[in-house]
Amino acid sequence: MSKANEKMLNEKTIQKNTLSSREYKYGFFTDIEMERIPKGLNEDVLRLIVEKKGEPEWMLNWRLKAYRHWKTMQEPHWPNFEYGPIDYQGLSYYNAPKKRTDNLKSMNEVDPELVKTFEKLGIPLSEQKRLSGVAVDAVFDSVSVGTTHQAELAKVGVIFCSMTEAIKEHSELVKKYLGSVVPYTDNFFAALNAAVFSDGSFCYIPKGVKCPLELSTYFRINAAESGQFERTLIVAEDSSYVSYLEGCTAPMRDENQLHAAVVELITLDNAEIKYSTVQNWYSGDKQGKGGIYNFVTKRGKCLGKNSKISWTQVEAGSAITWKYPSVILQGDNSVGKFYSVALTNNRMQADTGTKMIHIGKNTKSTIISKGISADESNNNYRGLVKILPSADGARNYSQCDSMLIGNKCRANTFPYIEVKNSTAVMEHEASTSKINAEQLFYLRSRGLDMEGSVSLIINGFCKDVFKELPMEFAVEAVRLLEMKLEGSVG
């Protein structure tokens, strides 16, 4: 080993040792004057939300329909985890920072307190400090507090704004696509979201445009006794391309908070959407107290021919993660991909995976899922590959690997494979094991400490997923896993 490398390794070890006592670093709370509506959920609350956001009549009707449908539904309890009852009347459904004025002319008008909060989270909003190459929509509790780089994007025709703005300014587009992938009748939490969603991001890429920037939304839950219900809609027109990132954090609290979002993606002919998530909601303490319930519906529809949607997720937070980013492969030759790393530690629970619904001819899907469970956590992969009779020549490849660290955790795999077309080819493989002792021994015999060795092995285990992430996110994801696993091994 060269001197330089050795030095780097030593530095890394030192750095790691100083990190080892670090707790959840995004657990702070911003004390900011908030406008919130009283707790409870009824039709008047919906009217109040609509009024506050200045939404048109059709939105109110849509919300009311969703709400009335939601009331007929029962909260589902089929996943492989347990949680206490959620009091839907005990939540406040609208929390917004007070000083926000509508139609900000520039990011400089955003409340400095908020800008500071996001800076602390590593998301600079001000024009001078903004991340080059990434446009950010920052969502704070119920509302979007600002979107960067809008002017630059507008030059090429890309619309990137908050959902509220989109409903006002681009109502035709929103009307056409909202709920077309995840209708309000889809499931309990999607219905709830449709009724009460307060903001989110809207993104529209016109024909033939390759979006020059990475678009991203950063979600922050701040207020107590509230839930976050946002809705993201991304439409990629013919032959367009966009890469979209999403990040999330929340303060440390003893109560559980509900996050029930809906994400809809639509790709037309030859278009491609790449959607990446690094999820780091507060996951509760060692005894499993507190943390976010992350019950999210994410679905993409490859509507056009040769279109492509890929989901990449790194799920490292939340007390409970319950989501299945899915792709409906409707257009012929369309491609769906799912890359996932789900890490659970302490008493975290995860039931996550994907659904690939093959409808069009020669559609292809790939699923790579890596689950790591440590301490007393419970990690489930649940996936569906459905090949319908119309999907001639469909192809699927799935691989789900689980790694167990410690003897009190669980790792389960529930893949559903339904093939209704005899020309389909599908392969599925899964494995569960602990960290390979020989690999560990080898690395340790080469002078790496225990944590360094484990981190290196985990990195290798997750490499297939990390390499799909945009560079900055990949670095962040690696660091996140290292931090989470500190103290779990040894």
Added chain:
Amino acid sequence: MILQSERNDSFLEGFEHLDKTIALQSTGWLREFRLKNLSRFNEAGFPTLKDEEWKYLNLEPIISRHYHLTVSTPFTETAALKTYLNPAETNVVFVNGIFSENLSNVRDLPKGVVITTLTEAMTSHRADIENLLKKYPVAQANVFTTLNLALTGNGIFIKLTDKAINKKNIHIVHVTSVKEQNIISAPRSVILIGDSAEASVMETHISFSDDAVYFTNALTDILIAQNGILNYHKAQSESLKAFHIGTTRVWQEKDSNFNGFSFMVGGSITRNNLDVILNGEGASTRLNGLYCTNGTQLVDNHSAVDHREPNGTSNQLYKGILNGASRAVFNGKIFVKPIAQKTNSYQLNKNLLLGKEARVDTKPQLEIGADDVKCTHGATIGQLNEDEVFYLQSRCIAKSDAVKMLSKGFVDDIIDTITDESIHAKLNKLLEPTFAAL
């Protein structure tokens, strides 16, 4: 709930005085046990597609019919049966669920081997049977197992005492004769393997007519004590209009060895449950399966391997060929309890789709609670390799023959794991119609 019990009523119409029949047929604790299962069956109702365990199997065609309990009838297909039986083996034959002394040849048993009807064993080996029944909580059994337990007055009991070795294959044959339509039979086998004992048992469910409509609701219980070895083959070649729901429960103690093979080619709707509990350290189990379907047949294989103690091994390979518009379902579960460290568990399901409208639903499932384990599962669904077919065609082999050859290769991979020549030959014979149809 109301709907379900109505359904039960219509299903049981043909034998509504079942409780009286049971009271007549059996006495003492057995009568009580059967009546308890009957009342549980009457309460439970049939599962629907919403039930996770029955998600891919619509029971409607089975339970919408009326069935009659089996009665003794003269058997006229002796010649056909003789060609299937190997006189060198110990044959135990049931016709329409009733033991046939004439067709069986239970004699010259080695020391320590007991083969008797279940009715006799209920008195002669009562402790063994009670001990077995205690292992399975009544409330956890599925509704068809419960029905079997209520209906069974008849069945076979095989016991090998400690260190007994029976090299000769014991062949249990359940023949359903065509003379009667819409009968329900509840074959029941109990196989107990003592310490360090070894045996080979094959069970065949067969009918010599493909028009007969009937319902076989089978249950086999296997208990293997420490160091015991059992080779167990189950072949199902029922009438193409018949329904077969079978459950095999295997209980293994320390260092025991179970070698299972499930072979399914007949039946209109088949459900085959194989539940293995590895209750002793170092126990190992191998479950192989082969299913070949055509027309509108449906074969649903469910296997569950429960590793309850450390150092266990399980190995599963299920293969299937689907022709026509047939359907196959595979659900394999592997459970590893937190204490069961050093478990190695493998599972693979391979499907070959030859029919245009064939369908496969597969769900290999792992539930792991221990960390020092190696568990894998896999599933593949595909067609014959076009290049391979082309290669054979370029060597002047007709396409249909090429398809047969390649399919045979696919099947041989698993059939050839059977070392007993007589069983190997029997299964190949049962496969003949499948290959003739390709």
